[in-house]
Amino acid sequence: MLRVDFVSLFPELILPALGHSILLRAKEAGQVAFRCANPRDFAEDAHRTVDHPPFGGGAGMVLMAPLVAKAVRSLDPVDGAAVILTDPSGERFCQRHARELASRPQVVFLCGHYGGVDDRVRQRYATQVFSIGDFVLTGGELPALVMADAVVRLIPGVLGDPESLVNEAHTEGLLGYPQFTKPRGFEGASVPDVLLSGDHGAIARWRRRQALLATRRLRPDLFATAPLTRNDLKLLDEPILDVSPEAEDTD
């Protein structure tokens, strides 16, 4: 069982988001356990103060290290636990990190707020610092939830069909391929013929080619390092009809 914990001033933002769908089923099946620790619960003054203006001046309030540290310690990080500080200046979180975290016994997410967290928390407690993108949010709760979701669905057994993980985006360094389902005709747009052909080899080749083309077009950075096979290079050269002609709306 993976323990996924959060240090946050706003546990009410976090726990409800984990109580639905696949994450709820994983929790009920004992594959994951979620907990929150609130630094404010460790504040000792009458106002339960958790932040203070930054030394050296400037805008924003900074979360005080001793309270965040007490909240982390209350979660009893075990040997091998990852302690992740959410920070827009961190390393960009990706599927490779999600896979690595899913193999840990415990992951603790530290959610900053306001002007961020006293840097001594990073120095003394964080094993990794992750950003979810080059933009700034008001707090680390949404980034922590995004990362937790990406991690939990990789715990073996959490997704009913493990095949789901095989061909999806970012598993092999490529983007995903487009999916279609009923009805066959929708607002004049049809489904690529190959998907209705029953020819599983042709379908697999079509999907792989779509993933390769999308990655080359939309994410040349990923394409440059994707581990392409000889077959992939052949597929990219093949003149395959990718789009079917217009169809009438039908089931």
Ligand SMILES: C[S@@+](CC[C@H](N)C(=O)[O-])C[C@H]1O[C@@H](n2cnc3c(N)ncnc32)[C@H](O)[C@@H]1O
């Ligand atoms: C308003 S931000 C703090 C920004 C900080 N003053 C700075 O200049 O980097 C408050 C908190 O939101 C979280 N946060 C904001 N954007 C994030 C991002 N892109 N990725 C991860 N965490 C983020 C972090 O926990 C951060 O401490």
